[in-house]
Amino acid sequence: MSTGQRVLVVGAGGLGSPVLRLLARSGVEHITVIDDDIVDESNLHRQTLYTAGDVGRSKIECAEQVLRKLSPELSVRPVEGRFLPGTAMELLTGHTLVVEGADNLATKFLVADAAHLCGVPAVQAGSVRWAGWALCALPSSACLRCLFEDIPRDRIETCAEAGVVGPVVGVLGGLQAALVFRLLRGEHPGGELWHYDALKGALRKTFIRRRSDCPLCAGEIQDLRMERYTAACAA
Numbered sequence: 001m002s003t004g005q006r007v008l009v010v011g012a013g014g015l016g017s018p019v020l021r022l023l024a025r026s027g028v029e030h031i032t033v034i035d036d037d038i039v040d041e042s043n044l045h046r047q048t049l050y051t052a053g054d055v056g057r058s059k060i061e062c063a064e065q066v067l068r069k070l071s072p073e074l075s076v077r078p079v080e081g082r083f084l085p086g087t088a089m090e091l092l093t094g095h096t097l098v099v100e101g102a103d104n105l106a107t108k109f110l111v112a113d114a115a116h117l118c119g120v121p122a123v124q125a126g127s128v129r130w131a132g133w134a135l136c137a138l139p140s141s142a143c144l145r146c147l148f149e150d151i152p153r154d155r156i157e158t159c160a161e162a163g164v165v166g167p168v169v170g171v172l173g174g175l176q177a178a179l180v181f182r183l184l185r186g187e188h189p190g191g192e193l194w195h196y197d198a199l200k201g202a203l204r205k206t207f208i209r210r211r212s213d214c215p216l217c218a219g220e221i222q223d224l225r226m227e228r229y230t231a232a233c234a235a
């Protein structure tokens, strides 16, 4: 793995926890992590960075402590807040890639758009109940909008409402970390879509191609206008 790699992690929850733990000693030089939440007892089963003693504390503060203990030589920048259209590009600048573990679709689309506009790979994932997916999008490969088109106009369930199973996000976070390792080693897993169904015990890899009418890949999306991300901005 080459040196000087800088990774931005959006979300320090169920997906971000395993991703951050696995990246801490991977040889990356720097991790920026952004989250605006506090540690909640009802999330401890899946947010494995935190302990019962952290309940009520800022996630980002706890995450920084864990990362510094795991790897004292790692450069860490904790950012308390949300990943928003106004600051997305500035946050992404200077990073080798972005890993997204947000709990709502609006942020997932924002990360996809910002990464594409910055020319930075994005490793994204999502899960509901017993199943989930992980996607590696390169500037030259299919993106999240090739997969899901757009944020649903009708209101969708948040993670808290739908329920998220701890081991499912653990597996998906591990898959995200593996994709990151491969990217940092110089591989090009762009367009790889991993799907995990815990009830069926099935892990499947497919390859998605660019959709001819994808507005992001076609260059129709050239900025991050807030209204594009407010339709389903739950949580």
Ligand SMILES: [Zn+2]
Residues within 6 Å of the ligand: 142, 143, 144, 145, 146, 147, 210, 211, 214, 215, 216, 217, 218
């Ligand atoms: Zn696309």
